[in-house]
Amino acid sequence: MSLDAMAEEIQNQTEDLPRLALEFKRNGRSIDASETIFTGSGDSYASALFAREISGWNARVEDPYELLNHPASTRGKVVVVISTSGKTRTNILLARKIARIARKTIAITSNADSPLARNSSETLVLRYRKAERLTAGTVSFTSSLLACASLMGRLPKIPLLQGTLEHAHQWAQRVRLSKNGSVLFVGTGLGHALAEYGACKVQEVLGIRADAVYSEQLGHARLFSVRPSKDLIVSVKPKSGRKARAVARSLSEHGSTVHTLEGSSINPVIWSIEVSFQLQMLAHTLARRRRMKECAFVADRSKLALSSSLIY
Known part of the structure; x- marks a missing residue:
């Protein structure tokens, strides 16, 4: 599988x-x-x-x-x-x-x-x-x-990574997504680069809507399609991410479910690996919770064939 x-x-x-x-x-x-x-x-x-x-x-x-x-x-x-x-x-x-x-x-x-x-x-x-x-x-x-x-x-x-992977698994276990919810990843700088990756994983693995948006851009348009009772917000926050922190706090105060994702390393490369592990475990854990055995993109053969024709 x-x-x-x-x-x-x-x-x-x-x-x-x-x-x-x-x-x-x-x-x-x-x-x-x-x-x-x-x-x-x-x-x-x-x-x-x-x-x-x-x-x-x-x-x-x-x-x-x-x-x-x-x-x-x-x-x-x-x-x-x-x-x-x-x-x-x-x-x-x-x-x-x-x-x-x-x-x-x-x-x-x-x-x-x-x-x-x-x-x-x-x-x-x-x-x-x-x-x-x-x-x-x-x-x-x-x-x-x-x-x-x-x-x-x-x-x-690159340090030993087994502990990093275990931490990522523990973080993902705490995240919940409603049956008809979508996922919005919000980040600035490195946080946005990893947010783009997170959106790709949720789309591929779960087959549901997932977007990545810069923290600054969220309030201009995308905010108005967020459903606080259904959608999951993931704030991907580097240690210097004051903007991401402020946006996450405002969203939470207005009823959205917000999970903050941040690595512990001060090195940007190792931090990015830590966050990548968390994003991977998030998609995988949510899929397992839905009793899925196949990634959505693999299970949908028609769309997979269309994707291949568009890419290759």
Whole structure:
């Protein structure tokens, strides 16, 4: 079952991530953030947002299709294309189109023989154990975070992670979601990058509405579709997240169910791994509570086929 496979890959992170970080450190590859554009879709777009944050907003983030339509904007730049499969059609077309425009293209992928890798100047390979069944992305995402951190010269030593995973499981067990509720992730900075990932996991695993919104943007429009008695608000709050804290407090005072999600580390990369674990466990735990055995995207074969036709 795909939920069992998801649990397997979540657990594998405790061993695979420290090993992968050591591999990246040995390679010692880093680039100038001010000359770099990160791009990707889905989970990979969240990874790109993460890269921009740890670069101090020196690196750019762009949607791959928009970048494909404006190739001249990559002139003289290093373009980092994040794609776990390395088979996403738009990413491959982008790498080919900018081959003689960008300074170079770096693929971050788990497939060294993929079309994206073959059409890129360099490849940063994500080496981790994969479950035998198709499942929602977990270790693929956190591995991408490490790759981005490595390129930005911000990769720390990764500590023991089993305790972090157990804490994430305990946090997720305390969260409740009504039968017809949706989930809204709210965050600023790194919190928003991880909020985007959280929304992807809830959509893929549970098949329900989930959104990510910047703390500042919430009150302008999205707030008016929030149903306080049904919807779950998850505030993804970095330690410096005063805005996120204030928004969470206001929502709670007006009747919404708000859960605050925050890591304990002061290092932004380790903090992001901690929060990623919590988001993964949240989606998995809510699905198990609903007695699901398959991730929603796997169970709905029609939509899965449509998704593949749109992506590949």
